[in-house]
Amino acid sequence: MKALDELTFDNRFARLGDAFSTHVLPEPIDRPRLVVASPAAMALLDLDPEVAQSPVFAELFGGHKLWAEAEPRAMVYSGHQFGSYNPQLGDGRGLLLGEVYNAAGEHWDLHLKGAGQTPYSRMGDGRAVLRSSIREFLASEALHALGIPTTRALCVIGSDTPVWREKQERAAMLLRMSPSHVRFGHFEYFYYTKRPEQQKQLGEHVLAMHFPACLEQPEPYLAMFREVVERNAELIAKWQAYGFCHGVMNTDNMSILGVTFDFGPFAFLDDFDAHFICNHSDDQGRYSFSNQVPIGQWNLSALAQALTPFISVEALRETLGLFLPLFQAHYLDLMRRRLGLTSAEDEDQKLVERLLQLMQGSSVDYSLFFRHLGDESAELAVARLRDDFVDRQGFDAWADLYKARVARDPVQGQELRRERMHAVNPLYILRNYLAQKAIDAAEQGDYSEVRRLHAVLSKPFEQQAVMDSYAERPPEWGKHLEISCSS
Numbered sequence: 001m002k003a004l005d006e007l008t009f010d011n012r013f014a015r016l017g018d019a020f021s022t023h024v025l026p027e028p029i030d031r032p033r034l035v036v037a038s039p040a041a042m043a044l045l046d047l048d049p050e051v052a053q054s055p056v057f058a059e060l061f062g063g064h065k066l067w068a069e070a071e072p073r074a075m076v077y078s079g080h081q082f083g084s085y086n087p088q089l090g091d092g093r094g095l096l097l098g099e100v101y102n103a104a105g106e107h108w109d110l111h112l113k114g115a116g117q118t119p120y121s122r123m124g125d126g127r128a129v130l131r132s133s134i135r136e137f138l139a140s141e142a143l144h145a146l147g148i149p150t151t152r153a154l155c156v157i158g159s160d161t162p163v164w165r166e167k168q169e170r171a172a173m174l175l176r177m178s179p180s181h182v183r184f185g186h187f188e189y190f191y192y193t194k195r196p197e198q199q200k201q202l203g204e205h206v207l208a209m210h211f212p213a214c215l216e217q218p219e220p221y222l223a224m225f226r227e228v229v230e231r232n233a234e235l236i237a238k239w240q241a242y243g244f245c246h247g248v249m250n251t252d253n254m255s256i257l258g259v260t261f262d263f264g265p266f267a268f269l270d271d272f273d274a275h276f277i278c279n280h281s282d283d284q285g286r287y288s289f290s291n292q293v294p295i296g297q298w299n300l301s302a303l304a305q306a307l308t309p310f311i312s313v314e315a316l317r318e319t320l321g322l323f324l325p326l327f328q329a330h331y332l333d334l335m336r337r338r339l340g341l342t343s344a345e346d347e348d349q350k351l352v353e354r355l356l357q358l359m360q361g362s363s364v365d366y367s368l369f370f371r372h373l374g375d376e377s378a379e380l381a382v383a384r385l386r387d388d389f390v391d392r393q394g395f396d397a398w399a400d401l402y403k404a405r406v407a408r409d410p411v412q413g414q415e416l417r418r419e420r421m422h423a424v425n426p427l428y429i430l431r432n433y434l435a436q437k438a439i440d441a442a443e444q445g446d447y448s449e450v451r452r453l454h455a456v457l458s459k460p461f462e463q464q465a466v467m468d469s470y471a472e473r474p475p476e477w478g479k480h481l482e483i484s485c486s487s
Contacts, residue, residue: 423461
């Protein structure tokens with residue numbers, strides 16, 4: 001394991017030059033202190049988890065110190081926000097400190113959020129607040145534990161620095177990690193500003209660094225776009241299967257790697273509601289839960305437009321046409337597994353759709369339903385769960401179909417069924433009210449609940465001793481928390 005001063009930097013994006021990013025130094029926060037750190041994320045950098053307890057750890061990720069090899073840069077990009085094009089965005093409160101590679105040869109961007117003002121802050125103060133930093137940290141590591149592609153979070157550093165949002169809060173910094181921070185909006189920026197040389201330079205960089213296998217194809221850019229389509233189809237299928245709502249699917253929040261990126265007013269479903277809107281600023285419901293699939297396709301079409309200098313329109317359209325079938329295949333596979341099915345039948349999609357229709361409006365807890373469905377035999381489980389449904393006659397009809405479907409499945413034996421279902425159906429998810437309780441304590445200087453919740457969510461499928469309260473249905477107040485973009 002490495003110490004902090006043993007990290008090896010290779011700042012490949014910074015070498016692209018000033019057309020792509022601006023050199024900016026972090027603005028330190030007052031009295032930096034560790035709120036929480038992720039041992040699993042630290043392991044990606046070969047770091048000893050114990051170094052998180054050292055004063056220099058908080059100083060480095062609180063903006064007070066910097067590695068000599070680091071080269072902090074604020075990236076420039078644009079993007080479509082709520083469907084409207086914004087010509088220049090960029091890192092307004094975050095800095096790419098540099099790229100570190102580990103013993104396995106993997107490169108990881110170290111991106112410090114809340115690092116102060118940059119040329120792209122647009123009248124903002126460049127700060128992140130403690131609550132949003134904690135939420136992103138917990139979400140990043142929770143999604144990873146669920147098997148959903150995501151950026152990672154190394155740590156949150158708290159401070160005494162005051163910042164104003166709707167009220168006075170305290171600033172914090174979050175260290176985010178990803179193999180790349182290139183967004184759809186990077187390609188849009190150089191396309192719409194008519195800078196073909198820089199756009200080609202960006203494309204060649206992304207191909208070489210992140211899609212090297214595509215360089216062996218007759219049309220490398222087309223091969224890369226197809227890979228991006230495939231990754232996003234799988235990503236959004238996992239969001240939908242596990243009830244995750246991103247909340248702000250602007251194109252500048254879409255990673256070229258197809259990972260969950262830029263957490264804002266996200267939420268996991270408590271009661272199932274296909275029309276759930278987790279962002280109280282989203283008046284039209286553009287980014288509602290059910291809209292994430294068409295918006296994913298819309299965002300890919302925006303990226304396709306930016307790639308027209310490299311790929312024919314016909315080829316782009318054909319490749320875009322793969323998104324929905326790929327999504328449906330991934331989603332149905334995941335939902336079969338959540339239902340405990342190991343084989344495929346033509347009527348499975350209808351079985352899933354009918355279940356979700358019955359859940360809608362019945363206040364059925366989405367995650368706990370699937371977890372409890374695997375606790376017992378199909379016959380006993382549906383008998384116990386029927387009381388959660390308003391339309392009990394409708395549920396009974398579905399249950400009969402489900403029991404018959406389970407009986408036809410090749411895998412027999414309740415113990416094996418329970419094991420398989422519990423391996424894909426989490427007992428613990430990041431519910432908004434759990435995050436809020438941890439944030440409330442942290443804002444009073446008590447970080448124990450943040451750390452405890454992080455530990456629980458790191459093993460979402462395992463029953464954990466004396467942690468039953470984390471698996472309960474939320475109280476009524478916990479279902480109606482309003483989450484905004486303000487961070």
